[in-house]
Amino acid sequence: MSFYTSLNGMKNAQTSLGVIAHNISNSETYGFKRSRTEFAEIVAGSALSNPKMIQGIGSSVKSITQSFSLGPIEQTGSALDVAITGDGFFTTRSAISGMTSYTRAGSFALQGDGRIADSDGNVLQVFAVNPGGTINTGSMGDATIAPANANGAEFAGVSIGANGLVSASYADGTVEPVGSVALASFVAPTGLKKIGNANWESTGISGPASYGSPGEAQYGTLLSGALERSNVDIAEELVSLITAQRNFQANAKAIDTATQISQTVINLRT
Numbered sequence: 094m095s096f097y098t099s100l101n102g103m104k105n106a107q108t109s110l111g112v113i114a115h116n117i118s119n120s121e122t123y124g125f126k127r128s129r130t131e132f133a134e135i136v137a138g139s140a141l142s143n144p145k146m147i148q149g150i151g152s153s154v155k156s157i158t159q160s161f162s163l164g165p166i167e168q169t170g171s172a173l174d175v176a177i178t179g180d181g182f183f184t185t186r187s188a189i190s191g192m193t194s195y196t197r198a199g200s201f202a203l204q205g206d207g208r209i210a211d212s213d214g215n216v217l218q219v220f221a222v223n224p225g226g227t228i229n230t231g232s233m234g235d236a237t238i239a240p241a242n243a244n245g246a247e248f249a250g251v252s253i254g255a256n257g258l259v260s261a262s263y264a265d266g267t268v269e270p271v272g273s274v275a276l277a278s279f280v281a282p283t284g285l286k287k288i289g290n291a292n293w294e295s296t297g298i299s300g301p302a303s304y305g306s307p308g309e310a311q312y313g314t315l316l317s318g319a320l321e322r323s324n325v326d327i328a329e330e331l332v333s334l335i336t337a338q339r340n341f342q343a344n345a346k347a348i349d350t351a352t353q354i355s356q357t358v359i360n361l362r363t
Contacts, residue, residue: 095351098151102344105132108154109337116325117334124164124198124291125323127330131155161282164197164324166316172252173209175199176321179313181276182293184304185215186235193218195277195302197321198291203251209236209259213290219259219272220306226258228273228306236272253317257307276312277302 109130119125133155138147166176177183182195188208194215201209201217209217221232238261240248246265253259257274279285284298295302307315 099347101151106341120325173201176319181312184218194292222270
């Protein structure tokens with residue numbers, strides 16, 4: 094029994110090492126959120142077992158839990174680099190599949206067709222804004238900038254305010270609202286499914302997304318010209334790495350000890 098218990102412990106330590114290695118490798122990934130491995134005890138006993146004699150039979154990986162704590166904010170100066178100072182997520186839509194995803198990495202750029210998208214082509218979603226500045230949270234669509242305004246003046250620049258308002262300026266000096274950045278929030282963000290490139294999908298565990306504008310409740314405000322860095326603490330990860338390594342070595346030593354004991358029993362002479 095001790096062989097399998099210790100072998101299971103080695104596998105669990107290997108899983109922990111893999112999670113830590115993934116964290117360290119993404120320490121420079123914008124919008125990345127670190128994960129930690131949580132373990133659970135395994136015991137075996139029946140209704141007739143003496144509770145004082147129930148023996149543990151090892152541990153299992155309970156979950157790999159994500160941490161959505163805020164990462165450091167880095168100033169970039171780019172008008173379409175945006176950081177969220179709260180718990181919200183940017184909402185994006187794939188131009189190819191139409192799939193909606195969520196991210197904390199606010200590195201956006203203007204595409205040739207006028208849409209504001211990330212490096213993977215996922216288009217930023219915004220609420221419609223009427224000429225008077227009223228936001229319609231019931232209408233959400235792609236952030237698209239017209240190449241010219243109604244007067245025929247050409248596009249000159251774009252900016253995103255702390256309140257999420259995306260504004261396009263034109264050569265004749267006019268500024269027109271494009272939309273208001275739509276931020277998403279979840280009841281249980283740790284239940285979001287990673288899909289790579291610092292993007293997540295909603296699941297039954299996370300619950301459906303609720304949408305709102307920057308500055309409202311839990312969504313947080315926006316900081317233009319900045320990006321949120323990974324929340325990985327290298328010093329903390331190195332300490333966890335040493336702990337996981339010692340855990341692996343201890344389980345390996347337990348297997349070695351069990352082997353020696355078994356060998357001694359086999360070699361007994363009567």
